[in-house]
Amino acid sequence: MHILVLLKMAPDVVEDLEIAPGGKALDLDCLRMILSESDDHALEQALLLKERHGAKITALALDAPEVDDALFTAAAKGADRVMKVVGMDPGFTTREAARYFSQAIAEEPGLLPADLILTGVQAIDDLDGLVAPIVADGLRMPYLGIVTGVALEASAQAARAIKEYPAGVRGEFLVQLPAVLGIQAAEKPPRYVPVAKVRAAMKSVKIECSQALTLADGGLPLVGVVEMKRNEPAGHAEMLEGKPDQVSGQLCGILAERGLF
Amino acid sequence: MTGNICVLAEQWRGQITEVTYETLALGREVADQAGVPLTAILPGSHCRELARFLGAADAVVYIDHPLLAETVPQTCAEAVAQAMAGERPRALLVPLTNISLGIGTLIGVRLGAPVVNFCRDIRVADGRLLADCVMYGGKIEATVEAGAPSGPGPAILGIWPGARQAEKGRAEREVPVTDAAVVLEDTGAIRLCRYIEPEAGDVDLTKQEVLVAVGRGLQDRANLPLAEELARALGGAVCGSRPVIDQGWLPLSRQVGKSGLTVKPKLYVALGISGAPEHIEGMKDAALIVAVNSDPQAPIFSVAHYGIVGDAVETMPALTAAVEARKAAGQHA
Numbered sequence: 406m407h408i409l410v411l412l413k414m415a416p417d418v419v420e421d422l423e424i425a426p427g428g429k430a431l432d433l434d435c436l437r438m439i440l441s442e443s444d445d446h447a448l449e450q451a452l453l454l455k456e457r458h459g460a461k462i463t464a465l466a467l468d469a470p471e472v473d474d475a476l477f478t479a480a481a482k483g484a485d486r487v488m489k490v491v492g493m494d495p496g497f498t499t500r501e502a503a504r505y506f507s508q509a510i511a512e513e514p515g516l517l518p519a520d521l522i523l524t525g526v527q528a529i530d531d532l533d534g535l536v537a538p539i540v541a542d543g544l545r546m547p548y549l550g551i552v553t554g555v556a557l558e559a560s561a562q563a564a565r566a567i568k569e570y571p572a573g574v575r576g577e578f579l580v581q582l583p584a585v586l587g588i589q590a591a592e593k594p595p596r597y598v599p600v601a602k603v604r605a606a607m608k609s610v611k612i613e614c615s616q617a618l619t620l621a622d623g624g625l626p627l628v629g630v631v632e633m634k635r636n637e638p639a640g641h642a643e644m645l646e647g648k649p650d651q652v653s654g655q656l657c658g659i660l661a662e663r664g665l666f
Numbered sequence: 667m668t669g670n671i672c673v674l675a676e677q678w679r680g681q682i683t684e685v686t687y688e689t690l691a692l693g694r695e696v697a698d699q700a701g702v703p704l705t706a707i708l709p710g711s712h713c714r715e716l717a718r719f720l721g722a723a724d725a726v727v728y729i730d731h732p733l734l735a736e737t738v739p740q741t742c743a744e745a746v747a748q749a750m751a752g753e754r755p756r757a758l759l760v761p762l763t764n765i766s767l768g769i770g771t772l773i774g775v776r777l778g779a780p781v782v783n784f785c786r787d788i789r790v791a792d793g794r795l796l797a798d799c800v801m802y803g804g805k806i807e808a809t810v811e812a813g814a815p816s817g818p819g820p821a822i823l824g825i826w827p828g829a830r831q832a833e834k835g836r837a838e839r840e841v842p843v844t845d846a847a848v849v850l851e852d853t854g855a856i857r858l859c860r861y862i863e864p865e866a867g868d869v870d871l872t873k874q875e876v877l878v879a880v881g882r883g884l885q886d887r888a889n890l891p892l893a894e895e896l897a898r899a900l901g902g903a904v905c906g907s908r909p910v911i912d913q914g915w916l917p918l919s920r921q922v923g924k925s926g927l928t929v930k931p932k933l934y935v936a937l938g939i940s941g942a943p944e945h946i947e948g949m950k951d952a953a954l955i956v957a958v959n960s961d962p963q964a965p966i967f968s969v970a971h972y973g974i975v976g977d978a979v980e981t982m983p984a985l986t987a988a989v990e991a992r993k994a995a996g997q998h999a
């Protein structure tokens with residue numbers, strides 16, 4: 406069993422986000438990039454499958470600041486091979502990201518055949534599409550998204566995947582392999598790996614590089630950001646200020662006035 | 667359909683979904699602005715009768731095929747792309763739900779059309795189709811131009827739930843229905859085996875008047891009792907955002923949001939919850955929303971009525987004590 410995990414870095418929104426001069430994009434200099442949360446879950450789901458069934462895991466990432474950290478961490482957790490696609494035009498969109506992934510998958514020896522291709526269901530910056538369905542379509546593989554659990558059938562020709570629906574309802578799907586799954590959450594939260602193990606991986610593991618090809622067809626259909634701005638919540642809510650006991654007293658008065666307790 | 671605004675009508679388990687009505691309400695406004703008809707596209711199997719619920723549209727295109735009985739994104743996208751082939755609608759609005767996620771992207775790829783995700787609003791200005799998008803977990807708003815009018819194919823626009831009130835898009839009447847014939851291959855690659863109904867929890871969140879909701883800002887499972895004490899003092903129950911449920915701190919029956927429950931309590935206290943659109947969609951209609959978050963930029967403050975910038979872990983016991991004190995004072999008075 407070969408599981409290919411596609412990883413994309415995304416801005417850490419815990420940090421303050423700044424808009425670049427020109428007002429159409431985030432200021433990359435002020436960003437901290439982290440592995441997109443659901444991609445981290447995709448990696449974890451791959452590791453769980455490896456533990457249960459034995460598998461080779463290849464992690465393929467797109468070059469971005471901090472991507473080496475993410476890949477060494479993936480190796481420290483149990484990925485067998487780590488590779489990054491380099492040389493993309495900066496500021497590529499999600500749809501372009503999907504095509505960079507697809508090109509690398511097609512071109513680099515050993516990425517195919519893959520029985521499962523796992524990636525996050527959606528990243529917070531997926532403005533012009535989602536990676537998983539595009540890669541699936543390109544490879545003519547079935548796609549299922551919002552997946553929160555994967556079990557292999559005994560034949561290893563198919564998997565049972567749990568997909569989330571609204572209101573806590575889930576669906577159990579039988580998916581013929583190879584397939585691409587957009588993972589929402591792994592069956593367990595992503596594991597913690599000690600820093601020492603990541604450091605060891607930095608010494609012993611080599612990140613392979615795949616050179617991105619220029620996207621040939623003169624670009625994708627137009628999606629142009631006209632303006633980007635920070636959501637300024639200030640002014641919306643009435644803000645209560647003071648020490649915890651002061652604001653609590655204030656809030657309590659407001660709730661009591663409304664007969665809420 | 668050429669020139670029209672189209673809405674993908676989503677049906678699930680035999681019914682048109684609420685988000686479809688919301689999306690129709692938005693589509694109606696955009697169509698009126700552009701001075702063009704609104705068309706609803708309804709894929710399904712033996713459900714032509716559902717068309718009459720799509721009366722907010724001027725016309726319905728019904729795509730009937732046995733493989734469309736359940737919404738499998740690739741099959742549905744292929745069907746819609748075939749139904750739209752040769753036509754040049756101005757835009758196709760697709761609800762961003764757990765049912766339809768991925769369909770918009772796939773239609774865009776198949777038609778070579780631009781896709782814009784995360785739309786909260788759409789408008790036509792000077793002939794341009796503009797989308798207001800909420801991205802980066804709610805922290806950033808972007809205005810996006812969705813394809814030049816002369817560009818290839820329609821613009822595919824993914825619409826967040828809550829863009830409009832469902833009531834505004836709900837209209838039952840006889841609408842002209844056209845049938846679109848499609849050819850779909852049954853590869854059997856993806857098959858829904860069964861639905862797994864949610865286990866009934868110990869409390870029904872939707873019936874609670876007060877909810878104390880905790881998010882990742884709770885920091886540690888060990889802090890959960892602080893939320894439970896606050897909920898007890900307020901006479902409510904504890905619920906959580908997705909990371910809290912994913913980490914196993916609370917059961918799935920306590921999840922609020924897109925994949926969890928939609929709640930409308932009299933009071934919703936959000937502690938350490940950032941306010942991502944997928945969470946907001948489950949609680950935005952609470953009568954009174956109070957948010958406690960250490961980040962003054964947290965998007966939850968955009969829907970909250972009262973906000974406290976501070977540490978949730980410190981605020982919880984202080985608020986519990988204040989409530990208890992007030993209740994005690996009330997009893998003695």
Ligand SMILES: Cc1cc2nc3c(=O)[nH]c(=O)nc-3n(C[C@H](O)[C@H](O)[C@H](O)COP(=O)(O)OP(=O)(O)OC[C@H]3O[C@@H](n4cnc5c(N)ncnc54)[C@H](O)[C@@H]3O)c2cc1C
Binds near residue numbers: 526527881923944
């Ligand atoms: C298809 C899909 C379905 C989804 N369904 C749901 C759903 O049903 N429900 C849901 O909730 N989410 C859902 N999500 C996930 C959603 O996008 C967010 O990731 C999630 O809501 C974030 O949860 P959070 O606010 O607890 O965590 P975060 O976004 O990490 O926010 C934590 C917040 O806590 C604050 N904080 C940190 N420390 C403290 C402290 N000590 N005191 C006070 N504040 C603190 C931080 O400033 C931050 O704002 C879904 C996503 C997808 C793609």
Ligand SMILES: Nc1ncnc2c1ncn2[C@@H]1O[C@H](COP(=O)(O)O)[C@@H](O)[C@H]1O
Binds near residue numbers: 713
């Ligand atoms: N224009 C229409 N609007 C709403 N419902 C219709 C329309 N045409 C047919 N139906 C209903 O759809 C169901 C199936 O119709 P048909 O497939 O045409 O036999 C029947 O219950 C019809 O009454």
